[in-house]
Every structure is written in C-alpha cells, then in structure tokens.
Amino acid sequence: xxxxxxxxxxxxxxxxxxxxxxxxxxxxxxxxxxxxxxxxxxxxxxxxxxxxxxxxxxxxxxxxxxxxxxxxxxxxxxxxxxxxxxxxxxxxxxxxxxxxxxxxxxxxxxxxxxxxxxxxxxxxxxxxxxxxxxxxxxxxxxxxxxxxxxxxxxxxxxxxxxxxxxxxxxxxxxxxxxxxxxxxxxxxxxxxxxxxxxxxxxxxxxxxxxxxxxxxxxxxxxxxxxxxxxxxxxxxxxxxxxxxxxxxxxxxxxxxxxxxxxxxxxxxxxxxxxxxxxxxxxxxxxxxxxxxxxxxxxxxxxxxxxxxxxxxxxxxxxxxxxxxxxxxxxxxxxxxxxxxxxxxxxxxxxxxxxxxxxxxxxxxxxxxxxxxxxxxxxxxxxxxxxxxxxxxxxxxxxxxxxxxxxxxxxxxxx
Amino acid sequence: xxxxxxxxxxxxxxxxxxxxxxxxxxxxxxxxxxxxxxxxxxxxxxxxxxxxxxxxxxxxxxxxxxxxxxxxxxxxxxxxxxxxxxxxxxxxxxxxxxxxxxxxxxxxxxxxxxxxxxxxxxxxxxxxxxxxxxxxxxxxxxxxxxxxxxxxxxxxxxxxxxxxxxxxxxxxxxxxxxxxxxxxxxxxxxxxxxxxxxxxxxxxxxxxxxxxxxxxxxxxxxxxxxxxxxxxx
Numbered sequence: 001x002x003x004x005x006x007x008x009x010x011x012x013x014x015x016x017x018x019x020x021x022x023x024x025x026x027x028x029x030x031x032x033x034x035x036x037x038x039x040x041x042x043x044x045x046x047x048x049x050x051x052x053x054x055x056x057x058x059x060x061x062x063x064x065x066x067x068x069x070x071x072x073x074x075x076x077x078x079x080x081x082x083x084x085x086x087x088x089x090x091x092x093x094x095x096x097x098x099x100x101x102x103x104x105x106x107x108x109x110x111x112x113x114x115x116x117x118x119x120x121x122x123x124x125x126x127x128x129x130x131x132x133x134x135x136x137x138x139x140x141x142x143x144x145x146x147x148x149x150x151x152x153x154x155x156x157x158x159x160x161x162x163x164x165x166x167x168x169x170x171x172x173x174x175x176x177x178x179x180x181x182x183x184x185x186x187x188x189x190x191x192x193x194x195x196x197x198x199x200x201x202x203x204x205x206x207x208x209x210x211x212x213x214x215x216x217x218x219x220x221x222x223x224x225x226x227x228x229x230x231x232x233x234x235x236x237x238x239x240x241x242x243x244x245x246x247x248x249x250x251x252x253x254x255x256x257x258x259x260x261x262x263x264x265x266x267x268x269x270x271x272x273x274x275x276x277x278x279x280x281x282x283x284x285x286x287x288x289x290x291x292x293x294x295x296x297x298x299x300x301x302x303x304x305x306x307x308x309x310x311x312x313x314x315x316x317x318x319x320x321x322x323x324x325x326x327x328x329x330x331x332x333x334x335x336x337x338x339x340x341x342x343x344x345x346x347x348x349x350x351x352x353x354x355x356x357x358x359x360x361x362x363x364x365x366x367x368x369x370x371x372x373x374x375x376x377x378x379x380x381x382x383x384x385x386x387x388x389x390x391x392x393x394x395x396x397x398x399x400x401x402x403x404x405x406x407x408x409x410x411x412x413x414x
Numbered sequence: 415x416x417x418x419x420x421x422x423x424x425x426x427x428x429x430x431x432x433x434x435x436x437x438x439x440x441x442x443x444x445x446x447x448x449x450x451x452x453x454x455x456x457x458x459x460x461x462x463x464x465x466x467x468x469x470x471x472x473x474x475x476x477x478x479x480x481x482x483x484x485x486x487x488x489x490x491x492x493x494x495x496x497x498x499x500x501x502x503x504x505x506x507x508x509x510x511x512x513x514x515x516x517x518x519x520x521x522x523x524x525x526x527x528x529x530x531x532x533x534x535x536x537x538x539x540x541x542x543x544x545x546x547x548x549x550x551x552x553x554x555x556x557x558x559x560x561x562x563x564x565x566x567x568x569x570x571x572x573x574x575x576x577x578x579x580x581x582x583x584x585x586x587x588x589x590x591x592x593x594x595x596x597x598x599x600x601x602x603x604x605x606x607x608x609x610x611x612x613x614x615x616x617x618x619x620x621x622x623x624x625x626x627x628x629x630x631x632x633x634x635x636x637x638x639x640x641x642x643x644x645x646x647x
Binding site: 008009013016017019020313314316317318319320321322323324325326327403406407408411 | 466488507508516524529568
C-alpha cells in the first residue's frame with residue numbers, strides 16, 4: 001500500500017480522474033473545506049473571547065466575596081432590631097482563621113474626601129488599604145509604587161492616586177511622584193500613579209492610603225468599612241460566603257437567621273455565570289464545527305457515489321482490461337482521502353488566515369474584544385485525522401458500489 | 415486454444431429464468447479467425463462474455479489455453495483477462511479523459527509494468543495501428559475509425575492470446591469498417607487468434623470461419639473462404 005501511494009502512476013490516475021471534472025472535484029471539496037474553516041474560525045474566536053475575558057479579569061482574584069455591615073432585622077440577646085452593625089479587624093482575623101477555604105481576608109476602609117493641590121481641588125473616594133490589595137486587584141501603576149508594609153508599619157502619610165485624580169490636581173506633564181497633596185487638610189506625599197482599568201470590582205476609589213494611616217487619621221479604631229474574602233480556587237465561594245456570614249453573626253450577637261445584618265456581593269458567583277457562558281459557547285462551537293465537518297464528509301461520499309455511477313462504464317472497461325476489484329476500490333478510496341485531505345488542509349490554512357484577519361481587526365490594543373484568537377495545533381491535527389478517517393470510510397461506500405456491479409453490466413450498451 | 419463443452423447459461427427474469435445458452439460445444443484453434451453470428455437474443459454476446467470471463471457459465475467446461483476457467487474469483491478473473499484476453503468493443507470504450515497513448519498503456523498499468531516501459535510499449539502498438547502522431551490526442555479529438563484503432567492497440571498492448579471483438583465495426587461507416595477489418599485480418603495473418611461477434615454478413619465473410627447461433631444453440635459451424643478487406647479500401 002505504501003509503495004502504491006509513493007508511485008507516480010497512482011497520483012497520475014487520481015489527478016486524471018479528479019481533473020477530468022474540475023467543478024465536481026471543487027464542489028466536493030467545498031463541503032469539507034467549509035466545515036474545517038468553520039471549526040477553526042469558531043474555535044479560534046471562542047478562544048479569543050475567552051482570552052479577552054481572562055485578560056480583563058486576570059488581574060482580579062475572582063473567587064471573591066465582598067461583605068459589609070448593615071442593620072439587623074431581628075432582635076437578639078437583648079439587642080433591639082435595627083441596630084447598625086459594623087465590621088471590625090478582629091472579625092476579619094476570625095474569618096481568616098476559622099472559615100474553611102479562605103485564602104485572604106482584606107479589610108478596607110473608605111470615605112469621600114476633598115483633595116487640594118495649589119489652586120486645584122477635587123473630591124474623590126479614598127480608601128485605607130493594605131499592600132495585599134495590589135495582589136487581589138492588580139493596580140496598573142504608571143509611575144511609582146503601591147503602598148508597602150513599611151507605610152503600614154510607620155503609618156506614613158503617602159497616597160497612591162489614579163490617573164484621573166492626577167489630571168484634576170496637577171498641571172499637564174507636571175511630575176507628581178514626591179509631590180504633596182492636601183487631603184482634608186493633611187498633606188500626603190504622592191508615591192504612585194495608577195491607570196483605571198475597564199472593570200472595577202467594588203466601589204471606585206481614586207486614592208489609596210495606608211490602612212493604618214486611615215485608621216489613625218479618621219479615628220476608626222478597630223472598625224472597618226468592608227472586607228474582601230478570597231477563597232482558594234478549589235473551594236466554593238458561595239459556601240465560604242455563607243460560613244463567613246454565620247461566623248460574623250455569631251461574633252456580633254446577631255440572630256443566626258438574620259439575613260439583612262450583612263450585605264454582600266459575591267463576585268465569584270457572578271464570574272462563574274460568565275465563565276459558564278464561555279464554556280457553553282465552546283461546546284456550541286465544537287458541536288457546530290463537527291456537525292458541519294460530518295456534513296462535508298457526507299457530501300464527499302455522496303458526490304463520489306454519483307461519480308461512481310457516472311463512471312460505471314469506465315470502471316467496467318478498467319476491469320475488462322484487468323483491474324482487480326481491489327485496485328478499483330483502492331483508487332476510489334484514495335481519491336476520497338485525497339479530496340478530504342486537500343480540502344482539510346486548505347480549510348486549516350484559510351481558517352488560520354481568518355484568525356489572523358480577525359486578530360488584525362479586533363485583536364489590537366489593550367481593550368481588544370478578541371485576544372490572541374487561536375486554535376491549538378493538536379486540535380487541528382486531530383480534526384484532520386478524523387477527517388481523513390471519515391473520508392476513507394465514506395470512500396468505501398462508493399468503492400464497494402463500484403465493484404459490486406459486474407463488468408458485463410457496466411459495459412452493456414445503453 | 416479454446417475449448418467449450420456443453421455450456422449452459424440462463425438469466426433470472428423475475429420468477430422464471432431465461433435460458434440463453436443451451437449447450438454450446440465449440441473449439442477454436444490457434445490462429446483462427448471466427449465470426450459468431452446470430453440475430454439479437456441468439457446468445458452470441460453472452461457467449462462472448464463468458465469466453466471473455468466477464469460472465470460465468472452455469473454449467474459446462476471452458477478451457478482456455480489448457481487452463482480450466484471455472485469458479486474464478488473476481489481477482490483471478492481480472493488477472494486472466496489482463497494476461498490472456500484483449501477486448502474490442504462496438505463503442506470503443508476508451509477512457510475519455512485519457513489521451514490515446516495513456517489509453518493504450520492502461521492494461522499494462524494493471525500488469526504492474528513501469529511507466530517508462532509502458533509508454534514504450536504503448537508507442538509501439540500505436541505505431542502499429544498508424545496513430546503515433548495522435549498519441550497526445552483525447553478520444554473526443556479522434557474520428558470513429560481512429561478511436562477503434564486506438565482500442566485495438568489497447569487490446570494488443572498486453573500481448574493477449576485471444577482477441578475478442580464485440581461488433582467491432584458496428585458504430586462505423588462502411589469504408590472505415592473495411593479499414594478496421596483489413597487491420598484485424600493483418601493481425602490474424604501474424605498469428606493472433608480472433609473471435610468476433612457480428613451480425614453483418616459481409617464482415618463475417620472476412621473471417622475464416624462462421625459460427626451461427628440461434629436460440630442458444632449452434633445452428634451452423636463452417637469454414638469460409640476469407641474475403642480480404644484490402645480490396646475495398
């Protein structure tokens with residue numbers, strides 16, 4: 001068989017019979033070509049969307065729930081209902097220590113302030129933060145650095161501000177790092193400038209100062225505004241949320257069934273819904289692609305079958321001249337495989353081109369809708385392999401049909 | 415060369431069957447040129463197909479060149495056809511997307527002969543039928559007579575023991591028919607055994623022996639004085 005495939009005569013025969021009717025050969029190939037093109041185009045763009053999505057959220061710890069205090073809705077242990085609940089640092093520590101699956105608990109404080117520099121002023125939201133924030137929600141720093149442990153330990157009066165805040169408080173092209181900004185009457189040194197991303201988790205904050213500085217200046221004591229609880233990847237964030245809230249009720253003398261005492265936003269859960277959509281899209285892509293491929297292969301089989309019928313006489317002549325049934329079958333199967341293979345490779349190449357064009361049109365810049373639209377080479381090879389296998393299987397049908405006709409019937413005059 | 419003994423063949427038609435050949439006895443020696451005649455339905459084509467191993471007899475013996483032809487697998491039949499027999503058809507049956515020389519070389523391809531040798535041999539046979547200049551032409555670019563000559567070259571290419579012709583002149587005008595017959599006669603002169611089916615009396619008379627069939631039996635089997643076709647050309 002290998003020798004047969006390497007012989008020039010074999011290919012001469014195949015090219016002759018395929019070239020005899022170019023239109024038919026091309027139409028046959030279009031089915032498979034289209035199928036693999038769709039598969040690659042769809043898989044590539046699905047991957048591109050996923051990549052874009054991941055890039056958008058890649059800087060965030062998505063397995064996170066935000067929790068803050070509200071007011072109680074049930075009387076409990078002598079406390080009236082309607083009591084204001086506020087979270088404390090010890091709550092955060094307790095959660096970190098006792099709730100299963102928690103990776104980090106990040107306490108945060110926040111308030112609105114007015115900032116002044118020279119004659120420029122603006123009002124902003126300012127948060128007191130730990131360096132950990134930069135890990136959970138990556139800040140894109142254009143200049144300087146984020147708050148570090150030193151700032152926390154020494155309660156330094158330093159501020160990291162957004163580009164927007166910088167634009168409001170500074171002249172164009174003015175150097176900001178090392179300069180001072182007056183925030184509610186106290187001077188803070190600017191240590192970093194960050195770019196505001198497309199997506200913000202939680203309330204927007206334009207200024208970050210060390211958590212301990214915030215505590216001291218605004219006399220917060222142990223109280224915190226809210227906390228971010230991040231779970232380890234393998235743990236269910238909904239369970240963590242429920243456990244944390246239960247623990248919080250326990251610690252703060254709140255009725256165990258009081259659902260309103262703590263407010264929360266489960267980012268992990270929302271994120272899961274979106275990734276679920278992506279998974280669904282990938283499945284759909286595979287389904288559509290493979291179904292189209294199969295349709296294409298059947299088109300090849302169908303057209304070969306018609307071809308065989310058209311070629312009944314030719315096959316009869318060949319057999320009268322001494323072609324064995326095996327030789328006839330072999331030729332038809334090789335024709336089928338050759339057609340699918342060429343169409344498949346063409347489909348892969350054009351599919352790749354489409355992905356390149358897609359990348360060129362939609363994949364440029366940091367806010368691209370489709371990032372690095374691509375298909376892994378192994379997927380391509382497996383698709384091609386399946387295609388060739390289906391091609392040879394489908395080629396067998398017309399091949400058997402061709403040899404089931406007795407040569408005498410094939411040659412009989414019409 | 416060829417020996418047939420009590421050959422029977424019937425075809426099923428619906429529930430009943432049509433008895434086409436009812437005990438044929440025929441022997442042909444090497445170098446003979448035999449015309450098989452008969453009206454349509456007399457079984458002459460069936461007989462030729464059985465001799466050509468395109469069809470198989472129900473009962474009876476068929477010995478070709480000392481080799482009993484019986485219960486052949488398709489594969490074996492194909493090999494025998496290729497080795498022993500050359501076919502000439504009424505409608506030429508050239509492969510329309512192959513040029514003349516490729517058509518002639520086709521039986522050699524199935525013999526597994528190398529391309530270069532194949533083309534050499536095909537050239538030789540094309541020259542023999544006087545069409546070497548037309549080697550690169552497709553069948554549709556050839557006249558009827560030329561097509562039949564290419565078909566004859568193809569039949570000769572594998573150097574068969576027996577040449578089988580099914581109405582070789584049936585699709586040709588009288589003049590071309592005579593040219594083709596003259597060529598077939600010259601092949602016979604060189605020693606080829608030829609068996610042809612025809613219903614034309616003048617063509618049959620250009621053979622050396624006429625076998626007449628009617629209703630599946632041989633009515634008459636006689637040697638005739640060969641009419642040379644050259645005189646009409």
